[in-house]
Amino acid sequence: MQDRRRIAILAEGCFTPRDAKTAVGVLRYRPDEVVAVIDSTRAGRTTGACAGVGAETPIVADLDGAATRNPNALLIGIAPQGGELPAAWRAMVCDALERGWDVLSGLHVFLEDDPGLRDVARRGRATIHDVRRPPAGRPVGSGRAREVDAHVVLTVGTDCNVGKMTAALEIERELLRRGERARFVATGQTGILIAGRGVPADAVVSDFLAGAIEREVLEAAGGADVLLVEGQGSLHHPGYSAVTLGILHGACPSSLVLCHWAGRQGMTVGGARDALPVPTLEEAARAAETASEWGAPARVIGLALNTLDLDEKAALEACRDGAARLGVPATDPVRFGAASLAEAVIEARARSRRAKD
Amino acid sequence: MQDRRRIAILAEGCFTPRDAKTAVGVLRYRPDEVVAVIDSTRAGRTTGACAGVGAETPIVADLDGAATRNPNALLIGIAPQGGELPAAWRAMVCDALERGWDVLSGLHVFLEDDPGLRDVARRGRATIHDVRRPPAGRPVGSGRAREVDAHVVLTVGTDCNVGKMTAALEIERELLRRGERARFVATGQTGILIAGRGVPADAVVSDFLAGAIEREVLEAAGGADVLLVEGQGSLHHPGYSAVTLGILHGACPSSLVLCHWAGRQGMTVGGARDALPVPTLEEAARAAETASEWGAPARVIGLALNTLDLDEKAALEACRDGAARLGVPATDPVRFGAASLAEAVIEARARSRRAKD
Numbered sequence: 001m002q003d004r005r006r007i008a009i010l011a012e013g014c015f016t017p018r019d020a021k022t023a024v025g026v027l028r029y030r031p032d033e034v035v036a037v038i039d040s041t042r043a044g045r046t047t048g049a050c051a052g053v054g055a056e057t058p059i060v061a062d063l064d065g066a067a068t069r070n071p072n073a074l075l076i077g078i079a080p081q082g083g084e085l086p087a088a089w090r091a092m093v094c095d096a097l098e099r100g101w102d103v104l105s106g107l108h109v110f111l112e113d114d115p116g117l118r119d120v121a122r123r124g125r126a127t128i129h130d131v132r133r134p135p136a137g138r139p140v141g142s143g144r145a146r147e148v149d150a151h152v153v154l155t156v157g158t159d160c161n162v163g164k165m166t167a168a169l170e171i172e173r174e175l176l177r178r179g180e181r182a183r184f185v186a187t188g189q190t191g192i193l194i195a196g197r198g199v200p201a202d203a204v205v206s207d208f209l210a211g212a213i214e215r216e217v218l219e220a221a222g223g224a225d226v227l228l229v230e231g232q233g234s235l236h237h238p239g240y241s242a243v244t245l246g247i248l249h250g251a252c253p254s255s256l257v258l259c260h261w262a263g264r265q266g267m268t269v270g271g272a273r274d275a276l277p278v279p280t281l282e283e284a285a286r287a288a289e290t291a292s293e294w295g296a297p298a299r300v301i302g303l304a305l306n307t308l309d310l311d312e313k314a315a316l317e318a319c320r321d322g323a324a325r326l327g328v329p330a331t332d333p334v335r336f337g338a339a340s341l342a343e344a345v346i347e348a349r350a351r352s353r354r355a356k357d
Numbered sequence: 358m359q360d361r362r363r364i365a366i367l368a369e370g371c372f373t374p375r376d377a378k379t380a381v382g383v384l385r386y387r388p389d390e391v392v393a394v395i396d397s398t399r400a401g402r403t404t405g406a407c408a409g410v411g412a413e414t415p416i417v418a419d420l421d422g423a424a425t426r427n428p429n430a431l432l433i434g435i436a437p438q439g440g441e442l443p444a445a446w447r448a449m450v451c452d453a454l455e456r457g458w459d460v461l462s463g464l465h466v467f468l469e470d471d472p473g474l475r476d477v478a479r480r481g482r483a484t485i486h487d488v489r490r491p492p493a494g495r496p497v498g499s500g501r502a503r504e505v506d507a508h509v510v511l512t513v514g515t516d517c518n519v520g521k522m523t524a525a526l527e528i529e530r531e532l533l534r535r536g537e538r539a540r541f542v543a544t545g546q547t548g549i550l551i552a553g554r555g556v557p558a559d560a561v562v563s564d565f566l567a568g569a570i571e572r573e574v575l576e577a578a579g580g581a582d583v584l585l586v587e588g589q590g591s592l593h594h595p596g597y598s599a600v601t602l603g604i605l606h607g608a609c610p611s612s613l614v615l616c617h618w619a620g621r622q623g624m625t626v627g628g629a630r631d632a633l634p635v636p637t638l639e640e641a642a643r644a645a646e647t648a649s650e651w652g653a654p655a656r657v658i659g660l661a662l663n664t665l666d667l668d669e670k671a672a673l674e675a676c677r678d679g680a681a682r683l684g685v686p687a688t689d690p691v692r693f694g695a696a697s698l699a700e701a702v703i704e705a706r707a708r709s710r711r712a713k714d
Contacts, residue, residue: 141596142596144627201563202564205559206561206599206600206603210595211596239568240497240498240564241602241606242567243563245592245602246598246599269499270498275499287647294592294598295593295598
């Protein structure tokens with residue numbers, strides 16, 4: 001990669017906050033690196049108007065449209081269940097590589113392992129970055145992350161895709177604004193694209209998941225007073241609970257922030273919407289605390305809601321209701337700011353230091 | 358592989374029940390397929406005398422010694438943390454392949470991906486079987502295993518290496534003896550070597566672990582009334598808890614059999630013995646039942662103890678104590694038979710059928 005990324009994000013036909021999770025995440029936290037979004041169904045509008053992120057960043061119809069903004073990289077802006085590259089997008093990836101644009105992909109299938117794409121990349125002198133490629137080595141988790149001096153906070157969720165990465169990044173930003181030495185630890189492809197490093201937890205072989213997270217936390221803890229670890233999945237999700245628990249036992253957090261999509265009743269399972277009920281806030285909080293006790297005990301200290309489906313009055317009411325039910329501060333960190341969650345983290349760290357003294 | 362396996366098991370320097378888990382497992386459940394064990398430190402003795410399995414099967418000093426018994430395969434008889442091939446053993450693997458013996462390996466590192474070993478195998482017209490290679494595809498778990506007609510039983514443990522595979526196999530054997538249509542579902546390399554199929558759970562990428570187990574259970578359920586699923590790891594083990602939970606949520610058992618190494622106090626973590634305390638029977642049973650409730654609720658219906666460290670009187674006392682504490686039948690299935698556990702499974706299945714009617 002060149003010193004400065006100028007990214008065109010491929011989100012053909014799906015640039016909405018719900019369907020283009022990676023695109024929206026990168027636009028929200030790295031807006032100055034994105035020069036255009038490609039989605040012919042929304043061309044001519046701005047990302048700000050369509051998804052509330054990236055302000056005036058233009059949406060263009062195709063790679064030619066993006067080329068006028070002089071990008072040096074194409075980012076695959078989706079994260080579908082199963083992780084495959086939609087067949088129709090392959091031609092666009094080839095086109096980008098031929099133009100000499102690097103390709104950033106968070107898919108489970110590694111584009112660099114595709115001989116055809118590798119040939120095109122060589123011809124275009126472009127690089128394919130598979131950010132979901134698992135780290136080298138076979139580390140086995142040992143619970144050592146519980147010994148770090150930094151206060152480790154993990155975001156956990158009632159379901160997938162509820163805002164765990166966003167909550168961690170918003171709390172990090174708020175803590176940094178207050179002068180705290182906070183650091184975000186990425187565990188998913190979007191987080192890794194934003195942070196520039198991390199462990200793609202769900203792509204790690206099961207035996208080494210906790211070990212890989214532990215290693216990342218031990219490395220990140222040097223020079224930080226607070227680590228905000230991005231959680232994945234949900235202990236109640238039949239497909240992804242193993243990933244959730246591996247991160248929990250690898251990171252050994254002291255504090256948990258529960259994340260929930262306000263109003264969502266059903267989980268999407270195996271592509272089927274509403275296949276299983278979303279657990280209640282109380283069930284999800286109790287499950288995460290219980291599972292932490294098998295390793296290092298942690299407490300839920302805050303609730304982060306995604307209130308995208310609610311008007312402002314209903315959103316505030318959802319926060320009040322959640323706070324009352326769990327007895328912790330609750331907010332939509334994107335809509336109302338993360339101040340109360342940042343304060344809860346600072347208080348929890350102080351309590352934990354007093355307990356150690 | 359030829360129609361009939363004649364296996365020499367490589368267990369150089371470590372043929373004890375504690376260190377040669379794979380060797381002992383295959384000898385116990387497939388004794389007629391093993392022609393010799395290679396361990397120069399114990400050569401001249403029998404496997405029965407050294408480890409209580411395989412009766413008069415000879416222990417020999419080297420491959421030449423094994424060759425007199427006319428094997429057609431060499432099995433790597435260890436399962437170390439980390440899964441690497443000890444450097445000193447590589448020459449022996451090469452030697453076996455040159456003799457035209459197939460090589461069976463359950464290591465995390467795939468011998469077939471080693472160009473040097475592949476060349477030797479080609480020359481010797483031998484095949485390398487990496488039984489820990491994960492299955493093809495990217496299945497995501499959906500909780501569908503809860504819908505199978507067969508009664509699904511999963512073995513769970515207080516720790517790694519306590520007898521989860523053995524308990525499942527002993528209960529299967531006892532149920533078959535009683536005319537029940539029972540089937541063992543293997544999830545580890547030794548179990549796969551014994552059963553001839555299965556999912557090497559700890560080698561599957563985290564996102565697809567529950568899905569791979571679910572697929573295996575759905576396939577195995579046809580034609581069986583009881584499935585005995587081999588559990589892995591422990592919810593309390595900081596390295597392997599993700600594997601344990603992925604199997605639990607993928608298999609959706611109705612019944613759990615808790616397994617414990619009687620008298621063991623400390624868990625081996627990252628190579629360090631006794632690094633963390635083993636949970637109590639009550640803690641382990643509660644954890645497994647609680648975690649099952651996030652998916653499909655299951656109950657602990659029996660306790661399987663490994664009493665290898667105890668004399669007979671102490672072993673019987675440990676069973677009585679465990680049964681009283683958990684309120685379920687308890688036995689060492691190898692030492693005292695699995696009758697009480699098989700009966701508990703039959704009763705649980707009957708209860709569950711009545712509940713469905």
